[in-house]
Amino acid sequence: MSVKAEEMILVIDFGGQYNQLIARRVRDSGVYCEIVSYKHNLADIKAKNPKGIIFTGGPNSAYLPDSPNIDKEIYSWGIPIFGICYGSQMMMHSLGGNVCEAPEREYGKTLVDLDNTSPLFKGLPDKNICWMSHNDYIEKLAPGFEIIAHTPACPIAAVQDKARKLYAVQFHPEVLHTENGKQILSNFVYEVCGCAGTWKMDSFVQETIASLKEKIGDGKVLCALSGGVDSSVCAAALAKAIGKQLTCVFVDHGLLRKNEKEEVCAVFGEGGQFDINFVCVDAREHFYGKLKGVVEPERKRKIIGEEFIRVFEAEAKKIGKVDYLAQGTIYPDVVESGLGGESATIKSHHNVGGLPDFVDFKEIVEPLRDLFKDEVRQAGRELGLPEELVIRQPFPGPGLAVRIIGEVNPESVSIVQEADAIYRMEVDKLPFEQRPSQYFAALTNMRSVGVMGDGRTYDYAIALRAVTTTDFMTAEVTLLPQETICNAANRIVNEVPHVNRVFFDYTTKPPATIEFE
Ligand code: GLN
Numbered sequence: 114m115s116v117k118a119e120e121m122i123l124v125i126d127f128g129g130q131y132n133q134l135i136a137r138r139v140r141d142s143g144v145y146c147e148i149v150s151y152k153h154n155l156a157d158i159k160a161k162n163p164k165g166i167i168f169t170g171g172p173n174s175a176y177l178p179d180s181p182n183i184d185k186e187i188y189s190w191g192i193p194i195f196g197i198c199y200g201s202q203m204m205m206h207s208l209g210g211n212v213c214e215a216p217e218r219e220y221g222k223t224l225v226d227l228d229n230t231s232p233l234f235k236g237l238p239d240k241n242i243c244w245m246s247h248n249d250y251i252e253k254l255a256p257g258f259e260i261i262a263h264t265p266a267c268p269i270a271a272v273q274d275k276a277r278k279l280y281a282v283q284f285h286p287e288v289l290h291t292e293n294g295k296q297i298l299s300n301f302v303y304e305v306c307g308c309a310g311t312w313k314m315d316s317f318v319q320e321t322i323a324s325l326k327e328k329i330g331d332g333k334v335l336c337a338l339s340g341g342v343d344s345s346v347c348a349a350a351l352a353k354a355i356g357k358q359l360t361c362v363f364v365d366h367g368l369l370r371k372n373e374k375e376e377v378c379a380v381f382g383e384g385g386q387f388d389i390n391f392v393c394v395d396a397r398e399h400f401y402g403k404l405k406g407v408v409e410p411e412r413k414r415k416i417i418g419e420e421f422i423r424v425f426e427a428e429a430k431k432i433g434k435v436d437y438l439a440q441g442t443i444y445p446d447v448v449e450s451g452l453g454g455e456s457a458t459i460k461s462h463h464n465v466g467g468l469p470d471f472v473d474f475k476e477i478v479e480p481l482r483d484l485f486k487d488e489v490r491q492a493g494r495e496l497g498l499p500e501e502l503v504i505r506q507p508f509p510g511p512g513l514a515v516r517i518i519g520e521v522n523p524e525s526v527s528i529v530q531e532a533d534a535i536y537r538m539e540v541d542k543l544p545f546e547q548r549p550s551q552y553f554a555a556l557t558n559m560r561s562v563g564v565m566g567d568g569r570t571y572d573y574a575i576a577l578r579a580v581t582t583t584d585f586m587t588a589e590v591t592l593l594p595q596e597t598i599c600n601a602a603n604r605i606v607n608e609v610p611h612v613n614r615v616f617f618d619y620t621t622k623p624p625a626t627i628e629f630e
Contacts, residue, residue: 120308123163124148127181127199129170130623131586133444134287135197135298137485139167142299143310151181158187165193165306168200170285174249175202175212182207193278195233195301201281202249205272208279210255217266219245222290225270228261232304233273233280237293243270243284244291244587250283278305288587317488318350318495321480325354328478332436335429335474336361337421338391340369340377341508343441343481346493350480351439352387353496360390360435362428364421367397367526368512371534380502390432396424404514404521410630413521417511429474438474443481443489487583506551507585515630519558524611529556531609532575539601540579540593549579549591554605555618555629563606563613572613575605579617580627588622 122139126132126148139146149158158166166187173180181199185207188194196204202212223245227234234241251269254260262271262282271282280301286294302308336351338344338361351359361381365374374393382391403416429435481489486507493503509515516533517525533554540552555576563570577598582588602615618625 119311120144120164121161122146122165122167122302122306122308123158123161124167124169125153125158125183125200126150127169127171127203128173129197129199131285131287132169133483133485134586135167135169137488138287138295138298139302140312141295142302143312144302144308145312151183155184155186159190163192164308165195165301167301168194168196168203168281170198170200170246173199174214175199175206176249188277188279191278193301193305194280195305196279196281197287198247198283198285201272201283202247202251204279204281205251205253205255205258208255208257210251210258211253212249213252214248215250215267218248219264219266220247221245223264223267223284225262225264225284227271231261231271231273231280232275233271233282233297233300234261235300235304236296242290242292243282243286243294244288245284247283280305289583290587290589317484318492321350321492322354325351325478325480329355329358329437332358332475333432333434334359334437334439334478335425335432335435336439337425337441338363338377338381339441339508339510339512340373340381341441342486342493342503342505343443343489343507345380345441345498345502345505346489346496347439347441347479347481348381348389349387349493349496349498351478352389356388357390359439360392360428360432362392362394362425364394364396364424366400366417366420366512367523368400368417368514368521370508370513371530373508380499386499392428394424394428396420399424401522406520408519410515413514413630414511417514421510436475437478438476439478439480441481442479443484443486485583486585506553509628515628516553516555518556518629525556528573528609528611529554529575532556532605532612535604535608536577536601539597539604543594543597549593550582550585550588551627552577552579552591552593554578557616559614561614565613570613572611574614574616575609575612576616576618576629577601578627578629580622582622582627585627586622588627590619590621 122144124135132148136146136148206212222242225241225243227239227241229237229239250267257274258272260269261273264270267283273280286297336348338348348361363377403420407413490503513526513529514521517529536554540548557574557576559574560571579591579593580588581591598617605612605615
């Protein structure tokens with residue numbers, strides 16, 4: 114998206130997993146923000162005339178010769194720079210400090226002592242929980258810098274050189290687990306860079322509609338509608354921009370949640386709130402056939418992605434010439450597919466990695482590609498979508514296939530559908546504020562011995578997942594009331610055939626992902 118902004122913060126990407134979050138937080142604070150790779154031309158970076166520069170984290174070690182780096186010249190421009198994690202280490206390494214492998218690596222929430230007389234930590238308590246994720250650390254300061262934060266394992270957890278307006282932190286202020294992280298970024302933007310804060314998020318929807326209109330002209334668009342938040346918001350934006358030029362195709366690939374098809378058809382089908390062409394394709398047998406015997410997660414995702422496109426191609430042929438394929442890809446999908454700049458591939462997303470090369474459309478449009486989940490919801494509200502739809506839990510494109518470890522077949526789908534419906538019903542008894550951001554059941558590939566009606570059973574185990582997150586880049590386990598879990602477990606083993614055991618997944622993201630495959 115190209116936005117004309119009077120002032121801008123530039124994020125330089127060194128391969129961290131949370132880079133878009135940095136941009137997000139800066140935009141949230143009212144200042145436009147863009148991300149460029151560390152390989153970006155230096156003169157061009159200067160020409161963008163940013164009010165401040167942020168160096169991201171990254172997987173490499175600053176002291177190794179081939180690690181990403183940026184010309185030292187940048188430190189002499191007089192533009193404030195804020196280094197985060199790898200960015201902080203690289204800054205110290207370049208300016209004459211010393212970085213090495215830490216005797217004790219830190220991972221997760223860590224209590225940090227801060228010097229809140231620094232402009233960076235203005236208004237913060239002197240002890241603050243911060244999110245750490247590092248193997249290396251700054252052993253010795255670069256000349257001119259002073260220490261403004263430390264932990265027992267990390268004596269140099271933040272530094273500043275006020276005169277040169279250079280700041281750096283070992284922790285990640287951009288992730289939600291860092292208390293007052295937003296404040297730290299906002300302090301950099303306002304206290305250090307002196308921004309005025311004139312950029313507004315709510316222009317996004319209008320700009321998106323306008324740019325979709327301009328791009329598509331009188332072309333026809335086929336939209337992959339899954340009924341989830343992302344594709345619904347994508348479809349709604351397109352519906353506003355181009356009306357009947359849009360055909361939404363909803364594929365029942367046999368991997369949907371219980372009753373999902375019916376719900377989607379009620380909102381988007383005939384008599385629903387949108388004036389679009391809506392097609393529902395029953396492709397269940399086709400997908401089950403293709404997935405027979407496939408157990409490898411990436412293969413599953415690729416097959417489903419490819420078959421999706423085939424089904425769309427067939428539909429496109431029926432409606433005649435189609436110019437664009439629209440998809441509700443959002444930013445975390447892009448970054449996890451390893452396409453979000455410099456970061457490492459976690460898993461391919463069906464909207465991104467699974468696309469075959471021979472797609473028979475002029476172009477793909479992904480209007481939400483730069484947005485995070487909570488921004489997508491905000492956009493959905495502005496587009497007038499019903500609240501039930503806007504707050505809907507995310508559901509992955511490959512559907513229940515990534516919640517079934519092992520082979521996908523009508524039987525495994527039916528087990529996970531039933532168990533998931535029961536679990537969601539039990540969780541939905543809680544008041545809305547207590548419900549996790551995402552909660553679902555998955556079918557593990559594990560079978561174990563049980564006893565039922567005095568007889569031996571040898572049946573499957575279901576895993577229950579419940580996580581709290583707003584951005585889906587990191588997630589915490591939601592500690593549901595024991596009663597909710599026990600009731601769900603009890604009902605599942607009683608009501609779902611071939612399940613005799615239920616587990617609860619207590620893993621955060623990272624190191625686990627939210628979905629199972
Ligand atoms: N790779 C560096 C380390 O392990 C930086 C990590 C990061 O930026 N999260 O310390």
